Amino acid sequence: MRVAVVGSSGSGKSTFTRRLGAARGLTVIELDAINWQAGWRDLNTHDPETFVRRVEAAVAGDAWVTDGNYSRVLPTILARATHIVWLDYGRGVIMSRVLRRSFQRSLSRKEVWPGTGNVETWASWLDKEHPIRWAWDTFARRRARYVEAFADDRLSHLTIHRLRHPREAQPLIARLAREAVA
Secondary structure, three states: OEEEEEEOOOOOHHHHHHHHHHHHOOEEEEHHHHHEEHHHEEHHHHOHHHHHHHHHHHOOOOOEEEEOOOOOOHHHHHHHOOEEEEEOOOHHHHHHHHHHHHHHHHHHOOEOOOOOOOEOOOHHHHOOOOHHHHHHHHHHHHHHHHHHHHOOHHHOOOEEEEEOOHHHHHHHHHHHHHHHHO
């Protein structure tokens, strides 16, 4: 099983991915951890060839789950995936989650991706690229893009799971975990 988990910033992609990985015994591939380097330098912008190469290597295996929406590498991921899980929650759910996460990260000053030294600060909340603003600004566009993309016949090889509420997440994880035994 190879699963791509997508959704708005703050939807819970990383949490879902970790839980599914643990339940199913899949390698967990966090695209943000591949992308973000020390000093908040992102490979997607500054070294896209390296980013693509690292993601291709990460998804070369037979059993994995990824989380992320990077358009540069999503076609590569979807070409190998067997399932897509789209966490398509309402804007209220997304914004409350991203606010809570940013508050906790800013308060704790815990490194976001180990080894990078990157921590979220209160001052970063004013940045247009901050997750709170990013989630708000990209919400409608991302939803429209996924509605269109997942209707495309070129993705007919995928089993697509569109979750509309967080309460649907754990039952899907349990169902996908059972598929391993069947």
